[in-house]
Amino acid sequence: MRQTLPVPARLLALLLFFASPLLAAAQADCPLRITLLTCAPGAELYSTFGHTALRVQNVQTGEDRVYNYGTFEFGEDFYVKFVRGKLPYFLSIERYDDFIYQYQMESRSVWEQEVLLDCTRRAALLRALDENALPQNRQYRYDFLFDNCTTRAGDMILRQAPAPVTTARVIPEAADKAPTFRNLIHRYLDSGQQHWSKLGIDLLLGAKLDRRVTNREAQFLPEILLQGMTGARGADSLIVSAARPVLQLPRPADGGGIPRPGIVFGALLAVVTVLSFMPRRGVRGFIRAFDFLLFFSTGAVGVLLLFMWFGTDHQLCANNWNLLWALPTNLLAAPFVxxxxxxxHWYLGATIALNALALIGWIFLPQQLNTGFLPVVLLLLLRAWLIILKPHYHAPEADRT
Known part of the structure; x- marks a missing residue:
């Protein structure tokens, strides 16, 4: 038996049928156009990972502005705040022409994805951006992984989308196949030939960077957010359009001509190894000075790692296993080594044990250590062993029998 709708329901369906073209026309006439801007990596370290911003155009007023969460002030205390993890970032608003000109000058490509939310939700997104831009709200504590210019821009869009909200898969579905935060960062540093910057990052950032990422967490990087947002859905409707290029420019030249850390430190290891077995007066003087510098510098690095762990707000600097070889006590021991x-000799024996532990556990430690430091660890082992067991190579000429 066929069922029929009650009269009120039929009237409502009829009204919706005739009103749908009007609603579609009103949607098409929405004066707001909001797009997600993704900027390619640049040549400098600060731009190695790219950038994300939001563009808002108003057809009625002719306004064309960019909301940029990646702004900070370069003041006298910039470096102090940066090192201590207390550098505030803030949301700024600038003209689109000014924004795009900067990337054109830096030869960095820009892609644009249009936000497909209805006009009401677009208006709500604009209100939220303007509220964030108020003097009392615009500042925030920057976190490279979880609260940066990219995560903020993506979150602002997703908050206005109808539930349930999902983003496209950008990492393998199996949890044990997912990359770590360090893996994702390495991709950009390797691509940009930033090998010395990679060495510094691997030195300063501890084991917390080696946690495997979730699909949403992986989108803290601009180009990965672009991929995730391309297939993002709210209530089974696309949230943004496919990306279209605004600027297509060749990537700026990188620093590929600079020797890699492993090559530099490896050459130093080879030279010092040869000189260590040449008992000549001039060579012995050089080796004596080198021993002081080796232990002093690794001790200074160890003190820096402890400071970054306990003396700053950088949570990623905690649990740093580089302290196995960069012993802070080396700083005090250097003049007496x-x-x-x-x-x-007992102290040097302890350093041999710790450095050997670091060497053996290089691939088993919960933190991925940079292979560029392997020659340094081998140097510490070699010099400590020779100082203890081969004193006739280093004793003054008059003391030799």
């Missing part, structure tokens, strides 16, 4: 005394 060549003394032929039992306490110093």
């Amino acid at each position: 060549r003394r032929d005394s039992r306490p110093m």
Whole structure:
């Protein structure tokens, strides 16, 4: 038996049928156009990972503005705040022409994805952006992984989308196949030939960077957010359009001509190894000075790692396993490392044990250590072993029998 709708329901359906073209026309006439801007990586370290911003155009008023969450002030205390993890970022608003000109000058491509939310939700998104831009709201504590210019722009769009909200898969579905935060960062540093910057990042950032990412967490990087947003859906409707190029420019030249850290430190290891077995007066003087510099510099690095762990707000600097070889105590031991005394030999023996542990556990530690430091660890092992067991190579000429 066929069922029929009650009269009120039929009237409502009829009204919706005739009103739908009007609603579609009103949607098409929405004066707001909002787009997600994704900017390609640049040549400098600060631009290696790219950038994200939101563009808002108003057809009625002719306004064309960019909301940029990646702004900070370069003041006298910039470096102090940066090192301590207290550098505030803020949301700024600038003209689109000014924004795009900067990327044109830096030879960095820009892609645009139009926000497909209805006009009401677009208006709500604009209100939220303007509220964020108020003097009392615009500042925030920057976090490279979880709260940066990219995550903020993406979150602002997704908050206005109808539930349930999903983004496209950008990493393998199996959790054990997912990359770590460090893996994702390495992709950009390797692509930009930033090998020394990679060495510094791997030195300063501890084991927390080696956690596997979730699909949403992986989108803290601009180009990966672009991929995730391309297939993002709210209530089974697309949230943004496919990306279209605004600027297509060749990538700026990188620093590929600079020797990699592994090559530089490896060459140093080879030279010092050869000189260590040449018992000549001039060579012995060089080796004596080198021993001081080696232990002093690794000790200074260790003190820096401890400071970054306990003396700053950088959470990613905690649990740093580089302290196995960069011993802070080396800083104090450096002036006495060549003394032929039992306490110093015990100390050098302890450094041998710790460096050997670091070397053996290089691939098993919960933190991915940079292979560029392997020659440094080998140097520490070599010099400590020779100081203890081969004193006749280093004793003054008059003391030799």
